[in-house]
Amino acid sequence: MTIDKIQEEIIDEFSMFDDWMQRYEYMIDLGKSLPLIEEEFKTNDYIIKGCQSKVWVHAKLQEDKLVFTADSDAIITKGIIAILIRAFSNQKPQDIIDANTNFIDEIGLKEHLSPTRANGLVSMIKQIKLYAVAYQTQLK
Amino acid sequence: MIDITKIRKDFPILNREVNGKPLVYFDNAATSQTPQQVIDVIVDYYSSYNANIHRGVHALSQEATDKYEQARITIQKHFNIAKSHEVIFTSGTTHSINMVANGFGAFLSAGDEIIVSALEHHSNIVPWQMLCERTGAVLKVIPMNLEGELVIDTYKELLSNKTKLVFCNHVSNALGTVNPVEIIIKEAHKVGAAVLIDGAQAAPHIKADMQALDVDFYTVSAHKVCGPTGAGMLYGKEEWLKKLPPYQGGGEMIAEVTFEKTTYANLPHKFEAGTPNICGGIAFAAALDYMNAIGFKDIATYEEELLEYATEKLLTIDGLKIYGTSTNKTAVISFNIEGLHPYDIGSILDKLGIAVRTGHHCAQPIMDFYKIPGTVRASFSFYNTKEEIDVMVAGVERARNMLM
Numbered sequence: 192m193t194i195d196k197i198q199e200e201i202i203d204e205f206s207m208f209d210d211w212m213q214r215y216e217y218m219i220d221l222g223k224s225l226p227l228i229e230e231e232f233k234t235n236d237y238i239i240k241g242c243q244s245k246v247w248v249h250a251k252l253q254e255d256k257l258v259f260t261a262d263s264d265a266i267i268t269k270g271i272i273a274i275l276i277r278a279f280s281n282q283k284p285q286d287i288i289d290a291n292t293n294f295i296d297e298i299g300l301k302e303h304l305s306p307t308r309a310n311g312l313v314s315m316i317k318q319i320k321l322y323a324v325a326y327q328t329q330l331k
Numbered sequence: 332m333i334d335i336t337k338i339r340k341d342f343p344i345l346n347r348e349v350n351g352k353p354l355v356y357f358d359n360a361a362t363s364q365t366p367q368q369v370i371d372v373i374v375d376y377y378s379s380y381n382a383n384i385h386r387g388v389h390a391l392s393q394e395a396t397d398k399y400e401q402a403r404i405t406i407q408k409h410f411n412i413a414k415s416h417e418v419i420f421t422s423g424t425t426h427s428i429n430m431v432a433n434g435f436g437a438f439l440s441a442g443d444e445i446i447v448s449a450l451e452h453h454s455n456i457v458p459w460q461m462l463c464e465r466t467g468a469v470l471k472v473i474p475m476n477l478e479g480e481l482v483i484d485t486y487k488e489l490l491s492n493k494t495k496l497v498f499c500n501h502v503s504n505a506l507g508t509v510n511p512v513e514i515i516i517k518e519a520h521k522v523g524a525a526v527l528i529d530g531a532q533a534a535p536h537i538k539a540d541m542q543a544l545d546v547d548f549y550t551v552s553a554h555k556v557c558g559p560t561g562a563g564m565l566y567g568k569e570e571w572l573k574k575l576p577p578y579q580g581g582g583e584m585i586a587e588v589t590f591e592k593t594t595y596a597n598l599p600h601k602f603e604a605g606t607p608n609i610c611g612g613i614a615f616a617a618a619l620d621y622m623n624a625i626g627f628k629d630i631a632t633y634e635e636e637l638l639e640y641a642t643e644k645l646l647t648i649d650g651l652k653i654y655g656t657s658t659n660k661t662a663v664i665s666f667n668i669e670g671l672h673p674y675d676i677g678s679i680l681d682k683l684g685i686a687v688r689t690g691h692h693c694a695q696p697i698m699d700f701y702k703i704p705g706t707v708r709a710s711f712s713f714y715n716t717k718e719e720i721d722v723m724v725a726g727v728e729r730a731r732n733m734l735m
Contacts, residue, residue: 211350211682212682212733215678215679219733243674243689244674264704265674265675266671266675266734267674267675268674268675
């Protein structure tokens with residue numbers, strides 16, 4: 192599935208929620224189900240700065256696609272990561288680079304997050320895109 | 332007894348809603364809210380007598396200068412300071428501390444020692460580290476115990492004739508512990524060391540008496556005592572302020588300037604280069620007037636009641652642990668729930684309109700000591716109520732149920 196299609200799906204899912212409570216409960220559930228990153232990658236090399244909670248993101252190339260694993264010590268943050276991974280993992284680096292991230296606004300995440308965490312969210316997206324750029328260069 | 336209904340009417344911000352819920356503001360240790368009386372002073376300054384001070388002959392400049400100098404005297408009286416020129420207007424505590432740290436280099440040589448406490452705001456540790464790097468002085472730390480109190484016996488052992496300066500906060504921002512500054516000052520003076528106390532967190536709760544404390548330097552931020560941001564004071568004993576080199580060069584701080592030599596102005600102007608935050612200084616004094624009209628004794632009694640009530644209620648929540656359990660603390664509760672990240676709890680409280688601080692509260696060494704990533708910190712003020720505490724406790728329970 193293309194990144195655009197997945198993002199549409201996520202927007203559809205979030206549109207079913209009536210209030211923040213359901214939205215948060217969903218994110219908490221997502222956070223709980225997130226496949227964890229391997230312990231060896233939970234180091235400062237993989238940590239994302241700009242988050243109040245700790246976030247680690249690791250990427251590896253499988254054939255021509257980039258696979259992300261991630262973890263956080265805070266569960267809501269993990270839920271946000273789960274959404275990002277769903278949108279961007281298992282995609283070609285060039286598609287990740289080209290992808291737009293407006294869906295974050297549309298599912299009301301950015302609007303509902305505190306400035307510190309919104310920065311964290313921005314940092315996470317930036318990190319995912321940076322990985323894509325790095326691996327794209329490698330593919331060439 | 333304070334009249335809480337009347338007091339709450341003074342704070343327009345307390346009427347607003349956040350995320351569709353009435354605001355419960357428990358982040359007072361970060362910044363306090365501003366009463367209408369102080370807002371009026373700010374509006375009046377810009378609507379009626381905004382002018383630069385100390386230099387114009389015209390009426391507005393004179394009026395602004397008079398009000399600004401009157402503010403200095405209000406602050407002087409509040410802190411029982413011997414001389415009004417011992418009150419230096421600054422932009423706040425950080426500015427005040429840097430002023431001392433910067434100038435104190437003149438009195439230090441390699442091997443001298445500076446003692447700081449383990450309970451410091453980490454941004455306040457940096458100026459001393461920079462000073463040590465510059466002068467070759469050595470930084471020593473007064474350790475803390477599990478209750479979040481300083482270990483005074485170790486402090487006494489750290490003191491020697493090498494000690495030149497002791498720096499400590501009056502009240503810890505992360506835990507609310509009231510430090511025994513009287514003993515800290517007395518012991519430091521025995522070895523001839525100067526003492527700088529950061530009063531930022533103490534000022535909203537404790538009316539500190541500079542002469543009784545016999546402290547050498549003391550700092551306060553206006554925005555913690557119902558005043559505006561960007562204003563504050565440095566108190567310094569006259570003998571120290573005379574010796575201390577000026578921090579910034581500029582207008583107002585000079586007596587005579589030729590290309591060969593500049594002579595500095597007298598106190599306090601030597602430390603007040605450039606156009607100051609005139610309105611901020613005047614509003615700072617108005618804020619102290621406001622708090623004094625309510626009375627610090629009554630404020631302390633009421634806040635103590637809030638602290639006891641909140642502590643008791645919060646401890647009924649399964650798995651909740653409070654950090655900072657000194658019997659001598661201000662109305663601050665730093666807590667975590669076992670297995671949960673403070674950030675998650677804070678995020679859900681925010682959705683419920685409850686403002687608390689989460690994170691390491693710029694006191695990473697304290698968090699490292701307890702081996703935790705941070706805490707949720709609820710800090711109360713005299714305009715908060717028990718009903719608001721009930722709302723928070725219900726919110727924490729709700730967060731716990733959602734997150735567990």
